[in-house]
Amino acid sequence: DxxxxxxxxxxxxxxxxxVTLRCSPRSGDLSVYWYQQxxxxxxxxxxxxxxxxxxxxxxxxxxxxxxxxPDLHSELNLSSLELGDSALYFxxxxxxxxxxxxxxxxxxEGSRLTVL
Amino acid sequence: xxxxxxxxxxxxxxxKEAVTLDCTYxxxxxxxxxxxxxQPSSGEMIFLIYQxxxxxxxxxxxxxxxxxxKARKSANLVISASQLGDSAMYFCxxxxxxxxxxxxxxxxxxxxxxxxx
Numbered sequence: 724d725x726x727x728x729x730x731x732x733x734x735x736x737x738x739x740x741x742v743t744l745r746c747s748p749r750s751g752d753l754s755v756y757w758y759q760q761x762x763x764x765x766x767x768x769x770x771x772x773x774x775x776x777x778x779x780x781x782x783x784x785x786x787x788x789x790x791x792x793p794d795l796h797s798e799l800n801l802s803s804l805e806l807g808d809s810a811l812y813f814x815x816x817x818x819x820x821x822x823x824x825x826x827x828x829x830x831x832e833g834s835r836l837t838v839l
Numbered sequence: 840x841x842x843x844x845x846x847x848x849x850x851x852x853x854x855k856e857a858v859t860l861d862c863t864y865x866x867x868x869x870x871x872x873x874x875x876x877x878q879p880s881s882g883e884m885i886f887l888i889y890q891x892x893x894x895x896x897x898x899x900x901x902x903x904x905x906x907x908x909k910a911r912k913s914a915n916l917v918i919s920a921s922q923l924g925d926s927a928m929y930f931c932x933x934x935x936x937x938x939x940x941x942x943x944x945x946x947x948x949x950x951x952x953x954x955x956x
Contacts, residue, residue: 813884830883
């Protein structure tokens with residue numbers, strides 16, 4: 724158990740709909756990362772938040788948005804869903820280096836989104 | 840150019856044998872970190888081992904070791920005495936820059952390892 728919690732684990736929805744994926748990072752971790760894993764694109768970095776602020780942006784579509792709340796949990800919002808958005812969405816967390824930290828990301832179990 | 844390259848889409852290895860999974864990387868940053876993750880069929884991503892660019896010795900974690908050849912920009916994962924439970928997808932990943940609150944990782948395409956009894 725990595726300590727990172729993602730809900731829901733599975734989600735089936737229709738094209739054009741909107742969904743929200745939720746992530747609770749490990750206790751004490753300030754950074755949250757969102758990744759998308761699809762069969763044809765592999766693991767793609769979407770976005771990072773650090774202590775409530777957006778820190779880095781990757782290949783995130785304009786239809787997607789995210790935020791990190793004061794309690795450090797994060798939500799990824801996916802709207803106007805298309806068939807190609809079907810993927811496993813991972814949240815990962817980490818904490819600021821304090822000497823000896825390797826900086827590995829701790830991943831949740833993922834939210835599997837199926838768009839029909 | 841790909842930052843992380845894993846050239847072996849799939850590998851089959853006999854149980855109890857050692858296996859080497861290849862990974863090459865590309866960065867101009869002198870400070871970086873290299874990671875290996877395991878993804879079993881259940882889907883979760885499990886951290887295995889880490890190597891920093893300034894580390895003098897190759898990293899080891901139990902049956903896992905990282906063969907770090909900096910000049911060749913390679914960071915191969917070696918699994919000794921393979922077990923059936925090692926069957927999974929393995930990803931090599933890299934962090935560019937020092938580890939100061941920027942742990943964004945770039946992943947390779949992965950190698951699917953199958954251990955044969």
